[in-house]
Amino acid sequence: MPGRGNLLWTGFGVLALVFLLSPLALVVFFSFAENQNATFPAGGATLHWYGVLFDDPDFWKALGNSAIVTLTVGLVSMVVGTAAAMTLARTRPALANALIGVITLPIMLPPLVLALALATGYSSLGLPLGLGTVIPSHVVFTQPFVILVVHAQMASFNMAVVDSARDLGAGPWTIFRTVILPIIRPTLIGATLMAMAVSLDDFIITYFTIGGGMTLPTMIWGMLRKALDPSINALGALVLVATVGTSLIALRLTRYRG
Amino acid sequence: MSGPLLRLDTISKTYRDVTAVHPLDLEVGRGDFLALLGPSGCGKTTLLRMIGGFLPPTTGRVEIEGRDVTALGPEKRNTNMVFQGYGLFPHMTVAQNIGYGPKIAGRDPEQIDLDVVRMLNLVHLNAVADRLPAALSGGQQQRVALARALVMRPAILLLDEPLAALDLKLRKAMQDELKALHKAIGGTFIFVTHDQGEAIDLANRIVIMEAGRIVQQGTPEDVYRRPASRFVASFVGDANMLPARRVGAEVAIGGGRLPAPGVDGDVLVVIRPDDVTLDATCPIGLDGTLAECRFMGPYQRLTVTLADGTQVIVHRPSGADAAPLPGVGDAVRLGLPPAACSVVAP
Amino acid sequence: MGLTPAFAVFGVFFALPMAYLLVVTFWRIRRYRLTPDFTFANYQNVYGDYLHALVFTIVIAFVIACITTLLAFAIAYLIRFRSGLFGQVILLSALATLFGGYLVKIYAWKAMLGAQGSVNLLLITLGLIDQPIEWLLYSPTAVILTLVHFMLPFALLPILAGLRGISEAPLEAARDLGAGPWRITKDIVLPQCRTSLFAAFTLSFLIPAGDYVTPRLVGGTETFMVGNFIENLFIGRMNAPMGAALAFSTLLACALVLLFVNWLLKRVFTPKWGH
Numbered sequence: 045m046p047g048r049g050n051l052l053w054t055g056f057g058v059l060a061l062v063f064l065l066s067p068l069a070l071v072v073f074f075s076f077a078e079n080q081n082a083t084f085p086a087g088g089a090t091l092h093w094y095g096v097l098f099d100d101p102d103f104w105k106a107l108g109n110s111a112i113v114t115l116t117v118g119l120v121s122m123v124v125g126t127a128a129a130m131t132l133a134r135t136r137p138a139l140a141n142a143l144i145g146v147i148t149l150p151i152m153l154p155p156l157v158l159a160l161a162l163a164t165g166y167s168s169l170g171l172p173l174g175l176g177t178v179i180p181s182h183v184v185f186t187q188p189f190v191i192l193v194v195h196a197q198m199a200s201f202n203m204a205v206v207d208s209a210r211d212l213g214a215g216p217w218t219i220f221r222t223v224i225l226p227i228i229r230p231t232l233i234g235a236t237l238m239a240m241a242v243s244l245d246d247f248i249i250t251y252f253t254i255g256g257g258m259t260l261p262t263m264i265w266g267m268l269r270k271a272l273d274p275s276i277n278a279l280g281a282l283v284l285v286a287t288v289g290t291s292l293i294a295l296r297l298t299r300y301r302g
Numbered sequence: 303m304s305g306p307l308l309r310l311d312t313i314s315k316t317y318r319d320v321t322a323v324h325p326l327d328l329e330v331g332r333g334d335f336l337a338l339l340g341p342s343g344c345g346k347t348t349l350l351r352m353i354g355g356f357l358p359p360t361t362g363r364v365e366i367e368g369r370d371v372t373a374l375g376p377e378k379r380n381t382n383m384v385f386q387g388y389g390l391f392p393h394m395t396v397a398q399n400i401g402y403g404p405k406i407a408g409r410d411p412e413q414i415d416l417d418v419v420r421m422l423n424l425v426h427l428n429a430v431a432d433r434l435p436a437a438l439s440g441g442q443q444q445r446v447a448l449a450r451a452l453v454m455r456p457a458i459l460l461l462d463e464p465l466a467a468l469d470l471k472l473r474k475a476m477q478d479e480l481k482a483l484h485k486a487i488g489g490t491f492i493f494v495t496h497d498q499g500e501a502i503d504l505a506n507r508i509v510i511m512e513a514g515r516i517v518q519q520g521t522p523e524d525v526y527r528r529p530a531s532r533f534v535a536s537f538v539g540d541a542n543m544l545p546a547r548r549v550g551a552e553v554a555i556g557g558g559r560l561p562a563p564g565v566d567g568d569v570l571v572v573i574r575p576d577d578v579t580l581d582a583t584c585p586i587g588l589d590g591t592l593a594e595c596r597f598m599g600p601y602q603r604l605t606v607t608l609a610d611g612t613q614v615i616v617h618r619p620s621g622a623d624a625a626p627l628p629g630v631g632d633a634v635r636l637g638l639p640p641a642a643c644s645v646v647a648p
Numbered sequence: 649m650g651l652t653p654a655f656a657v658f659g660v661f662f663a664l665p666m667a668y669l670l671v672v673t674f675w676r677i678r679r680y681r682l683t684p685d686f687t688f689a690n691y692q693n694v695y696g697d698y699l700h701a702l703v704f705t706i707v708i709a710f711v712i713a714c715i716t717t718l719l720a721f722a723i724a725y726l727i728r729f730r731s732g733l734f735g736q737v738i739l740l741s742a743l744a745t746l747f748g749g750y751l752v753k754i755y756a757w758k759a760m761l762g763a764q765g766s767v768n769l770l771l772i773t774l775g776l777i778d779q780p781i782e783w784l785l786y787s788p789t790a791v792i793l794t795l796v797h798f799m800l801p802f803a804l805l806p807i808l809a810g811l812r813g814i815s816e817a818p819l820e821a822a823r824d825l826g827a828g829p830w831r832i833t834k835d836i837v838l839p840q841c842r843t844s845l846f847a848a849f850t851l852s853f854l855i856p857a858g859d860y861v862t863p864r865l866v867g868g869t870e871t872f873m874v875g876n877f878i879e880n881l882f883i884g885r886m887n888a889p890m891g892a893a894l895a896f897s898t899l900l901a902c903a904l905v906l907l908f909v910n911w912l913l914k915r916v917f918t919p920k921w922g923h
Contacts, residue, residue, distance in 0.1 A: 053730045057738055060723050064741050067756035067797065068749065070766060074759070084769050124653040131650030147654060150662050152851065154858020156875050157895050160882050161665035164672060164892070168682065184661040187654055204389025207356060211376045211383050212403030212454060222402075226393045241747040248861065264751045268865065280752040287748030295743055 068284055075277035093278040103279070106263040110244060112175055113259060117182040118240035124183065125190025125239070126232060130220075132191070133198035144195065150185040158185070159252035166253065173255025181253045182246060186239035193235035193298055197228055234298030241290040245283065305368055307332045307490055308353065308458055313362030315348050322348040324514045325361055330458070330492060330507075335484050337505035338494045341537065345514040346494045347386075347462055353492065354460050355379045366457055382451035383460040387467060388443050390435040396446050397422070397431040403454045421449040424483070441472045445479075452487065461493035465500060477503055498538045502526065510534055526574070528644050535572045535646060542578065542614050543570040544588075545648065553645050556638060558586035562645040570648050575603070575617040577642035580628075584637025590614065592634050595627060602627070606634055673893040682888055690893035698877060698894055705857055705874040706901055708788060712795045713853035719796065720803035720848055725833070728811040739808070742801040750798065751861070757794040758866050761785040786868025794866050795856040802855075803848035810844025811837070839917040846910055853909075857902050858895075874898050 075094070078087030097103050128147070132140040150158055162181050163173075171177060205227070209219045225232075247261035254262065260283050267276045306329035314325040323345040330336055338346040351357040353364060355376035363372045371379050382403070391399050400421050404414040422428045425445035435443055444464065451459055464480070465473045481504060484491055495501050501508050502522040509519040518530040529535035535543065546555045548569045553560045555571055562569065593613070594605040597620060604616040604627075614636060618627075628634050676685045694702070723742075727735035749756075760766050761784040768780035784790060814837060822832045838845070856862075860875025867873070874894060881891030 050730070053726055054734065056722065057726050057730075057734055060719070060726075061738055061741060063797065064738070064745065064800065066766075067753055067760060068745060070760060071749075071752055071756045084766060124657060127650035128654035143651070147658050150658070152854060153899070154855055154875070156858045156860055156878060157669075157899065158662065158666070160878065160888075160891065160895065161669040162661065163882070164888050165665035165668050168668070180657065180661050183657050187657060191654065202387065202389060202392075204385040204387050205391055206389075207376070207383070208385060208389035208391070208450070209402070209406075210356075211354065211381075212450070213377045213406040214402075215377065218406065223391055227391075238747060245747055245750055247751050261751050264755070265861075268751070268755060276755065280749065280755060284749045284752055288744050291744045291747050292740075295740070 068288075071277055071284065072281045074274075075281040077277075080274040093275040096275040097278045097282075100275070102258060102263060106258040106260050109175060109254075109257055110259040110261075113178055113182065113250075114240045114244045116179050117186055117243040118236045120179070120183050121186040121190045121239040121243075122232065122236040125187045125235065126194055128187070129191050129194035129198055130224075132195050133201065140195070144188075144191065147191060148188040151188050155185075155246075155248040159249045162249065163252040173253060174257060175254070177253045177255075178250055178257075178259075181249050182243045185246075185249070186242050189238045189242060190235040193238065194228065194231060197231040197298075201227070230297040234294040234296075237290045237294035237297070241287045241294065244290070245287045306330060307334075307367060308492075309365040310349075310353070311363045311365070313349075313352060313359045313364065315345070315352060315357060316360045321514055323352070323359075326516050328509065328516065328519075330490065332490055333488060334490050334492075335481075335504060335506050336490075336492045337501035337508045338492065338511060339498060339501040339508050339538075340496065340511035342496055344511040346496075346511050349511070350383075350460055350462055350492065350494045353458070354381050354383050356383075380457040381460055382454045382456035383462065384444075384447045384451050384464050386462040386464075388435075388447040390443055390446055390450070392435055395432050395434055396427055396438070399435065399446055400449045400453050403450065407454070417453050421453045424452070424486070425449045425479075440468050441476060444468065444476060448480075448483065452483075452489075456489070458490045458492060461491060463494055463496070465495075465497075473500075480504060502538070508538075510537065512537075527642070529572055529646060532570060532572075532646050532648065535570075535644070540575050540615060540617075542573050542575060543646075544573070544612060544614070545569075546571050546645075548645065555643075556586040556588040556636075558638075558640060560586075560640055560643055560645060564645075568648050569645050571638075572644045572646055573638055573642055575615040576601075577639060578614060578616040579637040579639065580616070580618070580634060581637040582635045584639060586638040586640060586643070588614065588636045588638065590634060590636065592628055592630050592632050595630060606636055669892045670896060672889050673896055675889045677887050677889060680886060690889050691897065693890060694894050694897045698874070698897075701872060701874050701877055702894075702898060702901060704872075705898065706905060708791060708871075708873065709853050709857035709902070710905065712792050712799065712856045713849050715792070716796050716799045716803045716852035717807075717845060717849045720800055720807050720852075721845065723800075724804055724807040724811050725837075727808060739804075742804050746801040746805075753798050754794055754862050754865050757790065757797065758785065761790050761793070761866065785866060786871075788867070788871050790866040790868075791863050791871050791873070794862050795859065796852075798862075799852035799855060803852045806844040806847040806851075807841060810841030814840050835919070839919070842913050842917045846906075846913055849909055850906055853906065854902055857898060 074086065076089050076091070078090050078092070079085065132143060135143070159181075162177075166173060166177055201224075205223055206219055209223045214222065245261060247265060250259050251262050251265065258266070260279065264276060264279055264283065267273045267279065308328075308330040310326065310328040312325040312327060313323065314321065315323040326349075338349060340346045348357060352359045355371065355374055355378070359372065363370055365371065366380060376383070391402065394402065397418050401414050401418045404417055409417070418431075419428075422431055425448055427442060427445055427449065430438060430442060435446065438446065444467075465476050468476060477500065480491075493504070505522060507519065508522055508525050510517050510525060512533050518525055518534045520528075525534060525538055529538065529541070532543065535541040544555065546553045546569055547567070548562050548564055549566050551561065551563045553562045553569055553571060560571065588608055590606040590608040592604060593607045596603045598617075600620060601617045602620045604618065606614045606616060608614060616636065672682065673690055674686050674688070676683055676687055676689065723738060727739050762768075763780040763782055763785070765785070767784060768777070771777045772780065818836055819832055822836050827835065858875050860873065860879045863871045863873040863876055878891045878894050878898075881887045881894060
């Protein structure tokens with residue numbers, strides 16, 4: 045009896061895996077393929093499309109902007125999100141869950157709505173659009189990830205450890221620095237990397253709040269709207285490697301499995 | 303110094319509409335090994351955490367060495383705690399765990415090293431000084447927690463269910479070790495437990511709590527031999543409770559009389575199973591039939607049904623020289639030594 | 649205290665702009681300028697001109713959410729109850745691609761579903777079809793396929809968390825009482841992870857309902873969703889009040905659907921016998 049059922053489940057699992065991964069694998073595959081239509085037969089292997097991409101000054105501009113946004117957003121989300129998660133860990137659970145429900149609203153709603161709300165708001169205030177408007181617009185939907193992950197870790201945190209440190213004479217800041225931080229550091233870094241991956245990959249909110257500038261995703265969008273540009277596979281592959289790589293490190297550090 | 307080391311004055315703790323500890327007074331002397339004993343939810347851990355400064359009391363004051371410390375947090379009190387589950391710092395080695403408190407206190411680094419080594423010797427952990435807590439056995443973790451608290455030379459060492467996480471065999475061993483430790487350093491220990499055997503074995507004074515109140519305190523023998531209430535009698539050890547009536551400060555039972563000051567009315571006569579004899583010459587005697595006899599290892603457990611249906615449990619040593627037993631169904635006469643009987647409210 | 653910065657960011661960059669956008673739905677455009685007013689005209693226009701698009705969008709999003717939730721449940725079930733290492737590989741793949749490549753994923757499907765794309769190539773190679781299927785790309789099917797793929801990892805997480813929260817003892821008890829795998833799933837597993845199923849459904853319903861990039865890139869001319877209209881109203885026609893009214897109408901319609909789904913799940917998964 046188990047043999048047949050297991051076979052069916054294994055088949056389903058393989059299909060699920062293929063469904064999840066093959067679109068991404070094909071993008072990476074065609075970024076190294078000679079066929080400029082990105083269809084089979086793929087032709088020989090080449091680094092040509094990466095060469096084309098690296099010769100494009102726009103790419104370096106977009107990369108620079110993405111780096112600035114991603115790093116700043118990661119840092120701010122980490123500090124702001126951790127401070128919030130620490131306080132939430134000491135709040136009674138019902139209230140804490142309600143507050144988390146509120147602060148995670150920005151990731152529940154379609155990004156288009158938030159993007160238009162922000163764009164409308166900025167324009168009526170007369171704020172010049174640019175990286176300065178992109179960064180806080182990202183933090184509002186990256187900080188929930190840090191709060192969720194760090195708060196989940198704090199929920200399983202052995203509070204007797206904090207009591208012990210207090211009992212041995214440590215003040216709040218010393219306790220955070222010498223006891224809590226060393227224990228949660230991997231989670232903290234992992235959560236920050238998650239926030240960075242989300243920020244790096246964001247297109248919709250960036251598109252509406254950046255004005256004339258460009259990040260890697262908005263550059264992809266530009267290439268998608270122009271005539272077929274095969275180096276889009278190279279750019280897509282780079283963005284994928286960056287976000288998936290960041291996520292993998294984050295998963296390893298946080299041991300977050302859902 | 304004269305006066306008690308710790309004095310609790312009308313201290314209480316109320317959460318919203320639940321009172322965890324009703325206003326109570328308690329004094330603990332220097333060198334005491336005091337057990338706070340009671341079932342879960344009786345307020346004993348709340349009381350311990352108020353002594354340690356982790357919970358601010360709703361009313362009352364806490365004095366340690368004659369000083370009012372009510373408003374001080376745990377970091378400013380001369381008490382240290384061994385937590386339930388130990389609360390060891392998982393990212394620090396055993397030696398670092400023990401040295402943490404002295405380091406925070408700003409002690410001289412060389413002195414810290416000496417203190418840590420002294421503590422490692424005291425709790426026999428020199429061999430694992432550089433390991434992380436996760437690599438230790440439960441008993442070893444327990445000893446690290448003890449050393450980490452004791453290195454602070456606390457006026458009072460507080461222990462929250464210190465042995466609850468250990469298995470039975472280890473618990474017995476740690477019991478001996480705790481006792482030896484208390485003797486060796488001559489400190490004052492207060493520990494919370496729900497295990498009456500543990501309290502009787504370790505403590506020189508037991509405070510029994512029920513529903514946020516102290517219901518009895520005294521030496522282990524006091525609370526075992528002379529329970530003040532039905533609750534204490536049933537919580538500490540096995541007890542037979544025989545319904546009787548008090549008339550004129552006396553209780554008549556089994557042809558004898560027990561002096562029992564108090565108002566007239568229904569009472570219970572409490573006697574431990576190991577105090578009941580099969581000695582027919584006892585001044586108080588009860589007739590019944592032997593209903594069951596079970597071999598329990600070191601003793602035999604007899605169940606005797608009295609004429610009114612009450613069952614009395616009797617423990618008799620089961621050694622080779624024990625007297626021969628009557629058979630099941632035979633009539634027996636139980637002897638109740640008056641000195642072993644106490645009278646409590648029903 | 650530690651919450652202040654987070655809620656300041658939330659207030660300034662979410663709550664205020666959203667509130668402002670809500671206010672704007674009652675304003676109008678005069679001579680290309682946003683003019684304060686108090687009119688329901690925008691909402692009336694939604695009802696008049698965009699109801700069709702709204703219903704179409706809700707239906708598509710509903711289909712996507714149903715497929716995604718079912719698929720995510722099956723995968724989560726596989727990970728939790730069926731296979732050890734293999735399940736971990738699937739989970740890791742889902743998590744790793746969770747935050748990666750929104751645009752790249754859509755673009756990848758666009759390439760795969762075309763007449764020359766790998767899906768048609770695969771079907772021809774397998775001998776299932778002779779001619780490439782033209783309607784794969786630029787159709788509602790393409791939008792559904794792409795968004796199911798995008799939402800699947802997001803839906804997987806809450807359901808898996810729900811399944812992990814179910815302890816073994818009741819499952820073994822059900823087996824002991826003679827229930828087969830299907831009965832156990834229906835009577836014990838599903839009711840216990842109802843809230844996580846709903847969370848997964850909510851996410852995979854709301855995000856597609858407001859998406860405009862996917863229909864734009866793979867939906868073709870016949871798959872215009874509300875997001876496209878909203879974007880067009882804001883950017884193309886500079887009519888923010890109308891776009892905002894359409895956006896909030898969509899959110900309201902979604903909320904109603906979600907309330908209904910929640911009620912339905914509650915009804916279906918509450919044991920009825922025995923009272």
